[in-house]
Amino acid sequence: MLLKTFDPLKGKQLRIMDENGEIVDEKNMPELTDDQVVEAYKYMLYARQVDLKAVAYQRMGRLFTLPPNLGQEAAAFGSAYALDKKKDWMVPAFREMAAWLYWGATAKDLYLYWAGSEDGNVTPDDVNFMPSAVPVASQVPHAAGLGYSIKYKGTDQVVITYFGDGGTSEGDFHEGMNFAGVFKLPVIFFCNNNQYAISVPRRMQSAAKNLADKAIGYGMPGIQVDGNDFFAVYAATKEAAEYARDGNGPVMIEAETYRRGYHTTSDDPTKYRTAEEEAEWEKKDPLIRMKKYLEKKGLWDDDKENDYVKHAKKDISAQFKEVEEYPRTSLEQIFKYMYEEMPDILKKQKVEMEKYLAGKEGR
Amino acid sequence: MLYVFKFPDIGEGIHEGKILKWHVKKGQEVMEGDPVVNVETDKVVTDIPIPKDGVIKNTYGKEGEVINVGDALVEMEVEGEEAEEEAEVKAPPKEGREAEGEPASRTEVAKAKTKTKKIEEKGFGVVGQIEEADTDAFLPATGEGMEAQAAVAAEKEPGRKALATPVARKMAMDLGIDINTVRGTGPAGRVMKEDIKKAFDEKQAGPKVARKPGKIEIPAEAEDMVEVEELTQIRKTIINRMVQSKFTAPHATAFEEVEVSRLVELRKEKKEELAEQGVKLSYMPFIIKAVSLALRRHKSLNCKLDMENNRVIYQKFYNIGFATDTPEGLMVPVIKNADRKSIIEIAESIKDLSDRARERKIQLDELKGGTFSITNYGSIAGTYGVPVINYPEVAILGVGRIVQRPVVKGGEIVPGNVLPLSMSFDHRIVDGADAARFIKDLMAMLADPLTMLMM
Numbered sequence: 087m088l089l090k091t092f093d094p095l096k097g098k099q100l101r102i103m104d105e106n107g108e109i110v111d112e113k114n115m116p117e118l119t120d121d122q123v124v125e126a127y128k129y130m131l132y133a134r135q136v137d138l139k140a141v142a143y144q145r146m147g148r149l150f151t152l153p154p155n156l157g158q159e160a161a162a163f164g165s166a167y168a169l170d171k172k173k174d175w176m177v178p179a180f181r182e183m184a185a186w187l188y189w190g191a192t193a194k195d196l197y198l199y200w201a202g203s204e205d206g207n208v209t210p211d212d213v214n215f216m217p218s219a220v221p222v223a224s225q226v227p228h229a230a231g232l233g234y235s236i237k238y239k240g241t242d243q244v245v246i247t248y249f250g251d252g253g254t255s256e257g258d259f260h261e262g263m264n265f266a267g268v269f270k271l272p273v274i275f276f277c278n279n280n281q282y283a284i285s286v287p288r289r290m291q292s293a294a295k296n297l298a299d300k301a302i303g304y305g306m307p308g309i310q311v312d313g314n315d316f317f318a319v320y321a322a323t324k325e326a327a328e329y330a331r332d333g334n335g336p337v338m339i340e341a342e343t344y345r346r347g348y349h350t351t352s353d354d355p356t357k358y359r360t361a362e363e364e365a366e367w368e369k370k371d372p373l374i375r376m377k378k379y380l381e382k383k384g385l386w387d388d389d390k391e392n393d394y395v396k397h398a399k400k401d402i403s404a405q406f407k408e409v410e411e412y413p414r415t416s417l418e419q420i421f422k423y424m425y426e427e428m429p430d431i432l433k434k435q436k437v438e439m440e441k442y443l444a445g446k447e448g449r
Numbered sequence: 450m451l452y453v454f455k456f457p458d459i460g461e462g463i464h465e466g467k468i469l470k471w472h473v474k475k476g477q478e479v480m481e482g483d484p485v486v487n488v489e490t491d492k493v494v495t496d497i498p499i500p501k502d503g504v505i506k507n508t509y510g511k512e513g514e515v516i517n518v519g520d521a522l523v524e525m526e527v528e529g530e531e532a533e534e535e536a537e538v539k540a541p542p543k544e545g546r547e548a549e550g551e552p553a554s555r556t557e558v559a560k561a562k563t564k565t566k567k568i569e570e571k572g573f574g575v576v577g578q579i580e581e582a583d584t585d586a587f588l589p590a591t592g593e594g595m596e597a598q599a600a601v602a603a604e605k606e607p608g609r610k611a612l613a614t615p616v617a618r619k620m621a622m623d624l625g626i627d628i629n630t631v632r633g634t635g636p637a638g639r640v641m642k643e644d645i646k647k648a649f650d651e652k653q654a655g656p657k658v659a660r661k662p663g664k665i666e667i668p669a670e671a672e673d674m675v676e677v678e679e680l681t682q683i684r685k686t687i688i689n690r691m692v693q694s695k696f697t698a699p700h701a702t703a704f705e706e707v708e709v710s711r712l713v714e715l716r717k718e719k720k721e722e723l724a725e726q727g728v729k730l731s732y733m734p735f736i737i738k739a740v741s742l743a744l745r746r747h748k749s750l751n752c753k754l755d756m757e758n759n760r761v762i763y764q765k766f767y768n769i770g771f772a773t774d775t776p777e778g779l780m781v782p783v784i785k786n787a788d789r790k791s792i793i794e795i796a797e798s799i800k801d802l803s804d805r806a807r808e809r810k811i812q813l814d815e816l817k818g819g820t821f822s823i824t825n826y827g828s829i830a831g832t833y834g835v836p837v838i839n840y841p842e843v844a845i846l847g848v849g850r851i852v853q854r855p856v857v858k859g860g861e862i863v864p865g866n867v868l869p870l871s872m873s874f875d876h877r878i879v880d881g882a883d884a885a886r887f888i889k890d891l892m893a894m895l896a897d898p899l900t901m902l903m904m
Contacts, residue, residue, distance in 0.1 A: 147457020
């Protein structure tokens with residue numbers, strides 16, 4: 087059992103596939119068909135295209151500030167793929183594009199959100215996921231709350247919530263983890279340790295050797311995985327989901343990965359890290375190693391890749407066109423969704439804003 | 450058809466960017482998403498990709514130049530598209546911001562304009578210009594429009610907080626500039642990096658009066674007919690101080706004559722007596738003493754004007770500087786608390802300070818702290834003059850040579866000793882009547898030195 091064998095306190099990290107696409111831990115290789123592995127790669131490749139396009143659109147002034155995902159696709163997708171998207175809950179932060187896409191959001195939804203429309207946050211009826219949470223770790227207690235409701239109702243769902251290395255320093259992280267631990271709630275706390283909380287490096291974030299160590303204090307198992315290894319992420323999350331679904335309580339997973347891009351498009355990483363470091367991590371990129379693995383197995387090649395990327399880009403451009411043709415965000419959206427019924431204070435603010443805008447146009 | 454790609458707002462309400470490197474040239478074919486230019490903004494250094502396929506017709510802005518959001522960046526020929534409204538805008542760079550229509554942008558880019566508003570003050574005509582941010586400025590990405598409007602409203606109030614990015618704030622701090630005093634030219638009055646640079650350069654240059662004078666060429670044929678000497682540090686200081694004074698304080702000068710026969714007699718009487726004690730008694734100790742006593746009664750001549758804080762500082766100490774001719778040039782040693790010193794003590798101080806000034810042994814603090822100065826050109830020659838105020842003091846007394854002249858006393862023409870006085874004063878703070886009243890008291894003491902005992 088992975089959760090027992092890979093004790094973070096003993097410095098153990100689960101890695102199944104290395105940087106060259108070689109399987110280095112055959113014993114723990116998850117049971118996936120070739121088709122599933124190809125499907126997984128396609129999802130990640132698609133997510134990467136959506137992400138790269140998003141940054142390009144932002145740089146043209148066609149989208150607002152957004153957080154690039156480059157390099158974190160395996161952590162987001164591998165964990166999502168291990169769950170049952172027809173019944174489980176996903177509670178995201180804001181850098182899990184691949185998980186969103188798998189769960190049922192479209193590129194259009196994601197773009198709409200970063201173009202300033204709340205409509206991008208609308209969840210399809212048959213799936214369970216929460217909207218993007220930009221405030222750091224505010225979603226962690228929400229996930230614990232969802233876990234509590236699942237336990238109360240006695241369904242066999244699990245919740246996965248994402249946060250970053252920086253999120254582990256927040257009070258919300260403690261409260262959510264502690265609550266889930268005390269009540270043995272079916273929640274997977276998934277930490278995308280991408281080495282930087284904006285410009286704060288991991289070593290400045292916590293004195294703990296590994297972030298997964300924190301699980302111990304809340305009485306739950308913790309495991310650290312190579313977050314750029316799809317198989318390791320998938321295997322660990324799969325086991326965590328089974329553990330939680332069986333009523334054993336929460337699990338914390340730390341996926342060690344690297345944010346290859348900007349924190350957001352308003353950030354300049356050259357100010358706080360070196361080109362050498364970025365080059366080192368580029369070698370560990372999750373898609374590069376997955377492609378090598380697939381090529382060795384004869385499941386993928388450059389032609390397939392080029393065809394797929396071309397197809398993906400066309401599809402994404404078409405969706406973006408819909409976003410650009412989408413009606414302008416209404417003022418109401420800003421006030422509408424926090425409460426079922428708008429409280430007086432928000433009504434007042436809305437009226438003030440309307441007056442302001444009317445005055446602006448009248449001039 | 451022609452398509453103009455304007456520099457987009459790529460950050461949270463950024464206003465400008467510096468072109469670091471062009472990736473494309475005129476005539477080059479580009480595909481949507483190709484990077485065309487590398488720019489540096491307040492927040493990032495990044496490539497800007499082009500939104501359409503086509504051929505580059507023109508690029509605007511050179512490497513190193515700063516461009517504003519909304520300025521035309523690239524003009525390109527796009528194939529197979531109907532002319533779009535925005536594409537008709539053939540925006541030259543300068544007019545780019547004014548042009549309506551945002552090509553390829555569904556998001557509203559902040560189009561903040563600043564307009565220059567002349568502020569007139571009654572009776573003084575135009576006294577200044579302020580940059581007033583257009584309150585149309587509304588930045589949807591961050592909602593700073595509201596703040597901006599508040600900032601505009603607050604602009605007229607003291608202690609307003611400037612609108613600026615953290616980068617700009619840090620830059621101002623590093624350069625020792627109070628950002629709240631910098632006039633912002635960005636959207637909604639935002640203080641931009643260039644505004645801070647300008648403020649810093651102005652600060653570095655010092656007051657405008659300290660600017661270097663124009664260059665004087667020496668014609669080749671005249672080279673052996675002139676003698677060229679480098680300016681000494683003392684001379685440079687004199688130059689700056691004189692220029693600063695004359696261009697800061699509007700000078701007015703009052704002239705008077707005092708019949709000082711009694712003073713002449715008194716001095717004559719005491720001179721030899723004191724010479725035995727090694728004290729050289731000139732007229733200056735009497736004049737300095739009289740001035741210091743008169744200043745006690747006329748505070749406006751012993752003040753300093755603090756324009757930065759809009760206040761007058763009246764000094765309750767009377768430190769009298771006296772202009773001293775040294776081989777290096779003019780120096781003004783200061784006799785501290787002259788009003789509390791005896792005439793003999795003042796005489797001793799004059800000798801000590803002027804000797805050391807000539808020998809360049811005087812200490813810096815002995816040249817500082819003056820509240821009023823006296824220049825005694827009469828000891829050489831000269832009746833009247835228009836002395837230059839030793840700024841930031843507000844007045845200076847010029848003492849001419851005492852001449853024997855016929856004067857009218859009790860209806861009779863008698864021989865008299867006439868001391869000519871010329872006093873320049875800073876007319877911003879010293880009114881003519883104040884100056885006249887001061888001189889009247891001073892004259893009384895010089896005409897009858899015994900009056901000094903009564904003051």
